Amino acid sequence: MFRNKATAFACAVLVLLLSACTSPVKTAELSGHIKVVGSTALQPLVTRAAQLFQQRYPYVQISVSGGGSIYGLQAAANHQSDIGDSDIYADPALYPDPNLTDYIVCVIPFTMIVNTGVTITNLSSQQLTDIFSTGTVNNWKQVGGPNLPIVPVVRPATSGTRATFRKYILGGRDEKGQLLQTDSSTTVLETVAHTPGAIGYIGLSVLNPNKQSSVRAIAIDNQMATANSIASGRYAFWGYEHMYTLGESNNLVNAFLNFMFTPTVQQEAHKLSYISIDVLRLSTVKPLSNG
Amino acid sequence: MSFSKETIATTDRATTPALPIRPKSRRGGHLLLDLSIAGRLTLGFLTAALIAAFVTGVIGIERSQSLSRQSDFYQSLLEANTALTTGANFLQLMNSETHAVLDTASASSPSQETLNQEQNAVQMLTTRYDNTLTTYVTSNLLTQHPDQVNLLDEAGHSIQVTQQQTLASSALRTWHLYSTSQQEILQNVKQGNIEQAQLLERAQGEPTNADARSALSALIQLDTRLAVSVRDAASVEEQMQILTTIIAAILAFVAIALVGLFISGTLVRRLKKLRQITQAVEQGQLHARATVIGRDEIADVSASVNAMLETIIGLLEETRRQRDALTNAATHLFSDMRLVSAGELRADATVTNDPIGLLANAFNFTISRFRRFVVRAQSTIEQMEVIAQHELARSEVFAQIMRNCLQESSAQPHPDSPPLNRPIRNTPSGSLTIPDESNEPSDLAPKVEHIREYLHQLNNKGIVQHTRAVSVLAKQISHALRQLSEQMKVQAENSLDGKSTLALLMYLQELQRLENRQLHMISELDRVQKNTTHGLRAVDTDLDKLTADLLLLKPDKSQLSNTRVAEYALQGIGFSHDITMLARNLTAVAQELNTGIVTFQLDSIEGTSPATNAARQSYVLAEEVTLEPQKLPAPAAW
Structure with missing residues (x-):
């Protein structure tokens, strides 16, 4: 009996020691x-x-x-x-x-935003290319909106968001539009909000906390920027x-x-x-x- | 005796308990206790070996399995890494080939063959890279290998599984974008829109190629980090296995110790009980018995110990019985000896086959011989008595004759005297007859001569011979007694217990006393014989002198004076008186001897017995008579 008790005790001590050894670095x-x-x-x-x-x-x-x-x-x-x-x-x-x-x-999902004056809810990739790059579309009435001149809000060249937009929406083409001086999403937001006929793009993480009544997100190719549409691959404007x-x-x-x-x-x-x-x-x- | 032995044997068998095969308690060790000890030990060792082998085997197998898993993981990582690195090369080459295509296309006179070659090259690279990425995504991801995921979980790097998926999807996305733009560029080149193609290449192709390469390199880096994670997991596993090994070793040790304890218990417990039994027997408790449990060697030993104890008890009882029987026989013998000691020589001890019985036999023999001797001595003594009486009578006759002679001489010296009173004739044994009436000195001489002869005869035949015979018998008896005492001594030494020894020693003492008396008797007989011989010899010399005197007297008959005759007659009377006395004394001695023998008490041999004194006195007187013939004892002393 004594022998069994002693070995059990020794075993327990050994287990404790070894488990202490195997534990990871103390996180505290x-x-x-x-x-x-x-x-x-x-x-x-x-x-x-x-x-x-x-x-x-x-x-x-x-x-x-x-x-x-x-x-x-x-x-x-x-x-x-x-x-x-x-x-x-x-x-x-x-x-x-x-x-x-x-x-x-x-x-991060990106979305196109327009001034609330613009009534349309959807633009196709080609239309976006025309608006932002080639400039063939310069009035909202050309795409089914009101008769407003389109004011694309352009980010500076250092902007990663801009790079993503160019790669995935414009297909590598240049942007033409109202150039911002600093790459700040909040600036874009304010510009679009206060410029009638303005259109820009912004990450949802910036848009949603700063919800403004004068800015509205629109769909690209009839797809809104949701997890579902991104996961299924129907929405391409994300990074x-x-x-x-x-x-x-x-x-x-x-x-x-x-x-x-x-x-x-x-x-x-x-x-x-x-x-x-x-x-x-x-x-x-x-x-x-x-x- | 044999019947009693048989009954003893049967009772022994009856009292021995039947061997219990199944114990009342301890159900667990039943089967084990029926196994032989060698079998049990073999079983124990085999069990221990089995436990050790099993534990070792399990640990070894676990270790080898974990090592093989790790090596498989490394192998797959290496393969993936190689594939992806090749893919990165492809991307690079694609870029350069596209550039080459554009350069070729924008040349002044483009070689169609070269263009086609390069375009084909680009296409092939594209296909290759596509395959690589697809293969990787479909078969090399961690999520498709659950054991690899488990390995990473052990190291705490399960985040990398998700990371890998994300990076893989990012690589796919960027590749997709690049390949799309590439197709567009090539399309433009085919259509001849070199400038557009170049523009596209610069604006979209290169950036997207860069993105694709970046995503791919990120994936490759992750695979490298996975290798590090596997190393962490290996060390974690190793520690776990050390722990497992230690615990398993301890458990195995405990298990083997338990097995050993159990088996040794089956042996030691019963051996201890057996030792208790034997210790109890050491201290004299013969009634302790071992309980026989099981059917192995220890059970056999226990059973045989029990049987041994039963046998010992039986032997003890047997010994006790024999000793009692011996004591009984000895007591009987002793009582017989007492009888003999008291004088009853006809005692006859019972003869048996045991040593006491044989002793009794020897005792009987000795006693019978002794009795015969005694009887013979008695008869001799009676003879002696007879002779003495005869002598007495004869001496009286002689005295009478002398008296007559004296009377005749004092009264008238008649040659023809009237016949005197004839004395009584003697007994038939006596040969001394009264001679005829002539009491002349010449007639006296032959008479004296006759007396002398008769005394010689008596001395030689009667007394000496008989006493000698008696002494020889006595010597024989003493010899036999000595032998008997020796036998008893030997018996006493070989006896079984103290009681019989004591009895035997008592007998020994008795016999020795007997022997002593015997020796006394012998010495007394010798003395008597000597005395008698001496006395008779003296008588003989006296008679001889008398004869001489008478012969001297013969030729000078005429000178015979009455006084001389009277003197001689008186001397003769005195002499015969002495003889009578001697004879009487002899009778008395003989009687005393007889009584002594009868009563078996010759203690006071050396003492002052009246017979001895009388004999001594008579002898002295006889000497006086012979030495001083003048000395005349008073006839009135009659």
Whole structure:
């Protein structure tokens, strides 16, 4: 009997020790500073995520700022910030560092907005091309709207949103329109709201919190920017949100990036009108049209 | 005796309990206790070996399985990586080929063949890359390999599964966009819209190619990170397996210890009980018995220990019985010996086959011999008595004759004297007849001569011979007694217990006493014999002198004076008186001897018995008579 009791006790002690060994790094020990710069489209989510992260780990400080996707990429590539948010892909030619790791944290849907004076609700991709690029359509009555001159609101060349619009809607063509000086989604919103006949595009994450009565979202090819339409591939005007970082060995940065994928943050993304990545699995596999 | 032994045997069998095969308690070890010890030990060792082998096998198999899983994962990652890297190459080549196409197309005189070649190249690359990506998406994703997903879960990197899906979809999307624009460019080239094609290439083709390559490189990077995750998972698994190994080893150790404990219990418990039994027997408790449980060697030993104890008890009882019988026989013998000691020589002890019985036999023999001796001695003594009486009579006759002679000489010396009173004739044993009436000295000499002869005869034949015979018999008896005592001594040494030894020692003492008396008797007989011999010899010398005197007297008959004759007659009377005394003393001695023998008490041999004193006195007197013939004892002493 004594022998059995002793061995049982020893076994229990051993189990406790080993389980302690196998447990991961104590999460309460995280401390440090993270700097996040880049995309303004992703900024709301990152800010919210940073708040939540700092609540869980009081010794961590995260600073989130904007500046645009390209600025974010450059900062990340040059070690000026820990994480660079970006709406666009990092060109392997421009950023050849193989350690520059891409984390796709969510999907941002974009939508075309028009001034409420414009009565139409839908525009086709061709019409958009005509409006924004070729300029053949310059009055709303040409597309079934009122007799108003169309005022396309154009973002600066550094804008990732603009790049996405050009790639996925304009097919690579240039934009012609009222050029904005700064790449700010809120500016676009205000411009469209206060300019009759104006049309612009904006991310839903910016539009929905700042709902204004004088701006209305319209459909492209009869598809609104919803998770469903994006997931099924019918709506093309959306983009991945990337968080680029150099180097994997930073425990804190990895912890924060992993935190971005937790359901907590993804729910926040949904709340903020992003689309969480688990919605968008592999349903974008479309049959390729080969020649 | 044999019947009693048989009954003893049957009762032994009856009291031995039948071997119980099934114990009342401990249900678990039934079957095991029926196995032989070798079988049980073999079973135990085999069980232990089985447990150890099983545990080792399980642990080994688990380890090898986990290692194979990891290696499979690495293998698949490597394959995917190779494929994707090749795909990245394709994208690059596509870009350069498209450029080449445009350059060729925008040349002043474009070579159609080259153009076609390049366009075909582009198409082929496109197809290739399409296949690569499709293959990857359809078969290399983690979600299609659940064990790989499990592996990542162990390492805590399950996020990477979703990541991979997202990156794969992003790669597909960008590729789709690029391929669309590429098709458009090539279309334009075919249609001859070189400028448009170039514009498209610059505006859409290159950016989208860059996007596609970026997405692909992100995917490749993820695969690299997956390898790191697998390494983490491997270390986690290793730790888990160390834990499992330790726990399994401890459990196996405990299990084997339990098995060993159990089996040793089946052996040790009963052996301890057996030891208790034997210890109890050591301390003298022969009634403890072992309980026989099972059918193995220990059960056999227990059963045989029980049987052994029963046998021992039986032997003890048998010994006790024999000793009692022996004691009984010895007691009987002792009582017989007492009888003999008291003087009853006809005792006859019962003869049996045991040592006491044999002793009794020897005792009987000795006693019978002794009795015969005693009887013989008695007869001898009677003879001696007779002889003595005879002698007494004869001496009286002689005295009478002497008296007559004296009377005749004192009254008238007649040659022809009237016949005197004839003394009584002797007993038939005596040969001394009264000679004829002549009491002349010349007639006295032959008479004296006759007396002398008769005394010789008596000395030689009667007394000496008989006493010698008696002493020889006595010596034989003492020898036999000694032998008997030795036998008893031997018996005493070999006896079974103290009681019989004590009895035997008592008998031994009795026999020794007997022997001592015997020796005394012998010595006394010798002395008597010597005394008698001496006395008779003295008588003989006296008679011889008398004869000489008489012969001297013969030729000088005439000178025979009455006083001389009277003197001689008086001497003769005195002498005969002495003889009478001697004879009487002899009688007395003989009587005493007789009584002594009868009563079996010759203790006071050395003491002052009146017979001995009388004998001594007579001997002294006889000496006086012979040495001083002048000395005349008073005839009135009669």
